[in-house]
Amino acid sequence: GDSVTQMEGPVTLSEEAFLTINCTYTATGYPSLFWYVQYPGEGLQLLLKATKADDKGSNKGFEATYRKETTSFHLEKGSVQVSDSAVYFCALSYSNYQLIWGAGTKLIIKP
Protein backbone atom coordinates (compact mmCIF):
# COMPACT_ATOMS: atom_id res chain seq x y z
CA GLY A 1 0.00 0.00 0.00
CA ASP A 2 0.92 3.67 -0.10
CA SER A 3 3.29 4.91 2.56
CA VAL A 4 5.56 7.77 3.58
CA THR A 5 8.97 7.33 5.17
CA GLN A 6 10.82 10.13 6.92
CA MET A 7 14.26 10.26 8.41
CA GLU A 8 14.28 9.52 12.09
CA GLY A 9 14.87 12.30 14.51
CA PRO A 10 15.70 14.17 16.42
CA VAL A 11 17.75 16.25 14.03
CA THR A 12 19.90 18.70 15.96
CA LEU A 13 21.53 21.65 14.20
CA SER A 14 23.13 24.93 15.10
CA GLU A 15 21.49 28.20 14.12
CA GLU A 16 22.20 29.23 10.49
CA ALA A 17 23.01 25.65 9.45
CA PHE A 18 21.61 24.08 6.29
CA LEU A 19 18.67 21.76 6.82
CA THR A 20 17.58 18.69 4.93
CA ILE A 21 14.83 16.37 6.16
CA ASN A 22 14.42 13.38 3.90
CA CYS A 23 11.02 12.09 2.82
CA THR A 24 10.37 9.26 0.40
CA TYR A 25 7.07 7.76 -0.56
CA THR A 26 5.53 4.67 -2.07
CA ALA A 27 2.46 5.33 -4.19
CA THR A 28 0.51 3.50 -6.85
CA GLY A 29 -0.56 6.71 -8.60
CA TYR A 30 0.35 10.39 -8.67
CA PRO A 31 -0.43 11.92 -5.30
CA SER A 32 -0.08 15.43 -4.00
CA LEU A 33 2.70 15.84 -1.44
CA PHE A 34 2.74 17.98 1.69
CA TRP A 35 4.93 19.13 4.54
CA TYR A 36 3.15 20.04 7.75
CA VAL A 37 4.84 21.52 10.82
CA GLN A 38 3.85 21.13 14.47
CA TYR A 39 5.26 23.65 16.92
CA PRO A 40 5.35 22.68 20.61
CA GLY A 41 1.88 22.57 22.14
CA GLU A 42 0.13 23.34 18.87
CA GLY A 43 -1.72 21.57 16.10
CA LEU A 44 -0.23 20.82 12.70
CA GLN A 45 -0.16 23.51 10.06
CA LEU A 46 0.56 23.28 6.36
CA LEU A 47 4.09 24.42 5.51
CA LEU A 48 4.15 23.74 1.77
CA LYS A 49 2.77 21.44 -0.87
CA ALA A 50 3.30 20.23 -4.44
CA THR A 51 0.62 18.68 -6.59
CA LYS A 52 2.57 17.23 -9.52
CA ALA A 53 6.01 16.02 -10.50
CA ASP A 54 8.79 18.64 -10.64
CA ASP A 55 6.67 21.17 -8.75
CA LYS A 56 8.51 23.04 -6.03
CA GLY A 57 6.66 24.10 -2.91
CA SER A 58 8.09 26.91 -0.83
CA ASN A 59 7.19 28.90 2.27
CA LYS A 60 9.05 30.73 5.07
CA GLY A 61 12.40 29.90 3.47
CA PHE A 62 11.62 26.17 3.27
CA GLU A 63 11.53 24.36 -0.08
CA ALA A 64 10.71 20.88 -1.33
CA THR A 65 10.64 19.52 -4.88
CA TYR A 66 8.35 16.69 -6.00
CA ARG A 67 10.73 14.14 -7.56
CA LYS A 68 8.85 11.32 -9.27
CA GLU A 69 11.98 9.52 -10.44
CA THR A 70 13.31 9.15 -6.90
CA THR A 71 9.87 9.20 -5.20
CA SER A 72 11.12 11.88 -2.85
CA PHE A 73 10.01 15.19 -1.38
CA HIS A 74 12.91 16.33 0.77
CA LEU A 75 12.50 19.45 2.88
CA GLU A 76 15.33 22.01 2.78
CA LYS A 77 16.16 25.37 4.28
CA GLY A 78 19.33 27.31 3.74
CA SER A 79 19.72 28.85 7.20
CA VAL A 80 17.67 27.61 10.15
CA GLN A 81 16.65 29.63 13.17
CA VAL A 82 15.85 28.61 16.73
CA SER A 83 12.20 29.35 15.94
CA ASP A 84 12.21 26.53 13.36
CA SER A 85 12.42 23.97 16.17
CA ALA A 86 9.35 21.80 15.69
CA VAL A 87 8.18 18.42 14.40
CA TYR A 88 7.90 18.16 10.62
CA PHE A 89 5.49 15.73 8.93
CA CYS A 90 5.60 14.62 5.32
CA ALA A 91 2.29 13.39 3.85
CA LEU A 92 0.68 12.35 0.59
CA SER A 93 -2.87 12.46 -0.67
CA TYR A 94 -4.83 11.36 -3.69
CA SER A 95 -8.12 12.81 -4.91
CA ASN A 96 -9.91 11.93 -1.70
CA TYR A 97 -9.81 12.91 1.92
CA GLN A 98 -7.10 10.56 3.12
CA LEU A 99 -3.74 12.00 4.10
CA ILE A 100 -1.09 9.33 4.53
CA TRP A 101 1.36 10.59 7.13
CA GLY A 102 4.99 10.01 7.83
CA ALA A 103 6.05 9.44 11.43
CA GLY A 104 7.35 12.98 11.86
CA THR A 105 10.88 14.29 12.35
CA LYS A 106 11.72 16.39 15.39
CA LEU A 107 14.06 19.28 14.61
CA ILE A 108 16.04 20.99 17.37
CA ILE A 109 17.94 24.16 16.59
CA LYS A 110 20.54 25.31 19.10
CA PRO A 111 21.59 28.97 19.35
Place this chain on the structure above:
Amino acid sequence: DAGVIQSPRHEVTEMGQEVTLRCKPISGHNSLFWYRQTMMRGLELLIYFNNNVPIDDSGMPEDRFSAKMPNASFSTLKIQPSEPRDSAVYFCASSLSAYSGNEQFFGPGTRLTVL
Protein backbone atom coordinates in the same frame (compact mmCIF):
# COMPACT_ATOMS: atom_id res chain seq x y z
CA ASP B 1 -10.73 34.11 11.82
CA ALA B 2 -10.31 32.20 15.07
CA GLY B 3 -9.24 28.97 13.42
CA VAL B 4 -10.38 25.57 14.59
CA ILE B 5 -11.39 25.67 18.25
CA GLN B 6 -11.12 22.68 20.53
CA SER B 7 -12.12 22.23 24.13
CA PRO B 8 -10.98 21.35 26.63
CA ARG B 9 -7.25 21.78 26.00
CA HIS B 10 -6.39 19.31 28.74
CA GLU B 11 -8.49 16.59 30.30
CA VAL B 12 -7.50 14.29 33.13
CA THR B 13 -9.99 11.61 34.06
CA GLU B 14 -10.15 8.24 35.72
CA MET B 15 -10.60 4.94 33.97
CA GLY B 16 -14.24 4.18 33.34
CA GLN B 17 -15.36 7.78 33.12
CA GLU B 18 -17.01 9.32 30.08
CA VAL B 19 -14.99 11.89 28.15
CA THR B 20 -16.38 14.36 25.62
CA LEU B 21 -14.11 16.38 23.36
CA ARG B 22 -15.49 19.33 21.42
CA CYS B 23 -14.61 20.99 18.14
CA LYS B 24 -15.75 24.07 16.28
CA PRO B 25 -14.47 24.04 12.67
CA ILE B 26 -13.65 27.09 10.61
CA SER B 27 -16.80 28.71 9.27
CA GLY B 28 -17.52 27.67 5.69
CA HIS B 29 -15.47 24.48 5.85
CA ASN B 30 -17.50 21.42 4.93
CA SER B 31 -15.05 18.68 5.89
CA LEU B 32 -14.11 17.76 9.44
CA PHE B 33 -11.58 15.24 10.70
CA TRP B 34 -10.79 13.79 14.11
CA TYR B 35 -7.22 12.53 14.63
CA ARG B 36 -5.41 10.89 17.50
CA GLN B 37 -1.67 11.37 18.06
CA THR B 38 0.50 9.12 20.21
CA MET B 39 4.22 8.47 20.35
CA MET B 40 3.73 4.81 19.51
CA ARG B 41 1.28 5.09 16.61
CA GLY B 42 1.85 8.61 15.32
CA LEU B 43 -1.08 10.45 13.76
CA GLU B 44 -4.20 8.35 13.11
CA LEU B 45 -7.39 9.44 11.38
CA LEU B 46 -10.34 8.40 13.52
CA ILE B 47 -13.32 9.71 11.54
CA TYR B 48 -14.12 12.02 8.66
CA PHE B 49 -17.33 14.04 8.17
CA ASN B 50 -18.43 15.72 4.96
CA ASN B 51 -21.33 18.17 5.18
CA ASN B 52 -22.03 16.91 8.72
CA VAL B 53 -22.36 13.29 7.57
CA PRO B 54 -19.88 10.64 8.76
CA ILE B 55 -18.20 9.27 5.65
CA ASP B 56 -15.45 7.09 7.06
CA ASP B 57 -15.25 5.89 10.66
CA SER B 58 -12.98 2.95 10.00
CA GLY B 59 -10.31 4.49 12.19
CA MET B 60 -12.46 4.56 15.31
CA PRO B 61 -10.74 2.08 17.61
CA GLU B 62 -13.80 0.38 19.06
CA ASP B 63 -17.36 0.85 20.15
CA ARG B 64 -16.28 2.90 23.13
CA PHE B 65 -15.60 5.74 20.71
CA SER B 66 -18.36 7.72 19.04
CA ALA B 67 -18.48 11.00 17.13
CA LYS B 68 -21.28 13.31 16.11
CA MET B 69 -21.65 16.44 14.04
CA PRO B 70 -25.13 17.83 14.68
CA ASN B 71 -24.49 20.96 12.61
CA ALA B 72 -21.83 22.62 10.49
CA SER B 73 -20.26 24.44 13.42
CA PHE B 74 -19.92 21.75 16.07
CA SER B 75 -18.63 18.23 16.52
CA THR B 76 -18.00 15.97 19.49
CA LEU B 77 -15.87 12.91 20.08
CA LYS B 78 -16.99 10.80 23.02
CA ILE B 79 -15.18 7.98 24.77
CA GLN B 80 -17.25 5.85 27.12
CA PRO B 81 -15.91 4.22 29.18
CA SER B 82 -12.40 5.63 28.96
CA GLU B 83 -9.30 3.47 29.44
CA PRO B 84 -5.64 4.38 30.14
CA ARG B 85 -4.67 3.35 26.60
CA ASP B 86 -6.89 6.16 25.28
CA SER B 87 -4.40 8.69 26.65
CA ALA B 88 -3.27 10.76 23.65
CA VAL B 89 -3.61 14.14 22.00
CA TYR B 90 -6.81 14.39 19.97
CA PHE B 91 -6.91 16.84 17.09
CA CYS B 92 -9.82 18.17 15.12
CA ALA B 93 -9.15 19.54 11.64
CA SER B 94 -11.33 21.13 8.99
CA SER B 95 -10.98 21.94 5.32
CA LEU B 96 -12.96 23.63 2.58
CA SER B 97 -13.12 20.36 0.74
CA ALA B 98 -11.60 17.01 1.46
CA TYR B 99 -10.06 16.55 -1.95
CA SER B 100 -6.43 16.31 -2.83
CA GLY B 101 -4.45 19.51 -2.53
CA ASN B 102 -6.78 21.11 -0.02
CA GLU B 103 -5.20 22.22 3.22
CA GLN B 104 -6.43 20.77 6.48
CA PHE B 105 -6.50 23.31 9.33
CA PHE B 106 -5.81 21.77 12.71
CA GLY B 107 -7.01 22.85 16.11
CA PRO B 108 -4.60 23.06 19.06
CA GLY B 109 -5.61 19.61 20.28
CA THR B 110 -6.96 18.14 23.51
CA ARG B 111 -4.43 16.31 25.65
CA LEU B 112 -6.30 13.46 27.32
CA THR B 113 -4.87 11.57 30.26
CA VAL B 114 -6.80 8.59 31.59
CA LEU B 115 -5.55 7.39 34.96
